Amino acid sequence: MQDVCYIDDLNRAMTLLKPLRLEILRRLDEPRTCPELGDFFDETAQKIYYHIKALEAAGLVEKVEERRVRGVMEGYYQAAARSYWLAPKLVGQIGGAQQAGDQMSLRMLLELAEEVIEDTGKLGSLSVMGSHVASLSLSAHVDLPDASRRAAFLKEVQVVFQQLAHKYGLPEDELTVTDEQGFRLVLMCYPKSDFSTGHG
Template sequence: MEQQVLETYTVESPEQAMALLNPLRAEILSRLTEPASAAELARAINDIPQRVNYHLKALEKVGLVRRVGTRQVRNLVEVLYQAIARTYILSETLNWPKEAVDRIKDQGSLSHLVTAAERIKRDALVLLEKSDQQEEIPSATVDTQIRLGSREQRSAFVQEYVELVRQLAEKYQADDAGEEPYQVVLAVYPKPAQGGEEE
């Protein structure tokens, strides 16, 4: 049932690019590296199944998710969906002006940042409740700053950053699918100064 998920997919159609700009759709995609139903996703992101199902169908229509099977749950048959990739890169050949492509990339990254921050907050509150019940919750946070002098430096830094994280994840990935999964979220963005301006 589970199908191969690409590590990276290059988005070349405007329809796919626009779908990725929607924060909820980006959130749904990030949770579909393994098959899941609309009901499962709705519980995971604290939303209603009908709304999630609507966005799933929109993502399926533009080819970013696919149906990978069904599952009987009580008297219902749930459709299982899976994303086609773990990460998405906007192609320079979208036939849009470079400024528009750059803006979409920035907006898409910022939308995903907002969605990721909301997910971390929700997950942290759940884990805090478990911690209050004397359950041990291993976690770690890394917070640092770096000054990057040019667009080229920023691009090179992000590429190397992604590759190092990929290598680290591969090195420590447990072979046993029964092991407890850990969520890893890493972000790079300009630090806002007082008053909302970027530093």
């Protein structure tokens, strides 16, 4: 069983996002049969089998064993992963994504956040093969009470950010490394508002 199944295909997402199928996946943390699931959900084994086969065809469920029960071969199914991550780009296609504001900086912030989520989901899948994924995450809260202080802070952050990249990164004419040896450094800075005190 994988740790993470990253879903970036709309058809796979639509196969998954049905209430009963989500509940079935939660119960398939260990191998179970369709009759067992039918008893748990108070549904017929035939109906459960229909949903299981749809999930199996989408690569979300796997048949892990077959046993003969009262002369009939009974399949045991298990979830393909412990958790399922949905690509942010699919949310709007499924229905429900809010558009970002008109400010270009906020749109870029959202795009960066989505890319980080996508990359993290894909890297999480590598753990199945035993790959060690080196990563680092930092977070800090900085009080910047006035505009001049904010401007100076942001300017210095940008300078330090660029200096680090130039100091440790190879020049373009020396780049011979593969994607696996390259790292992406993302810097995001935004006001931490108290969203719970919105105006009604």
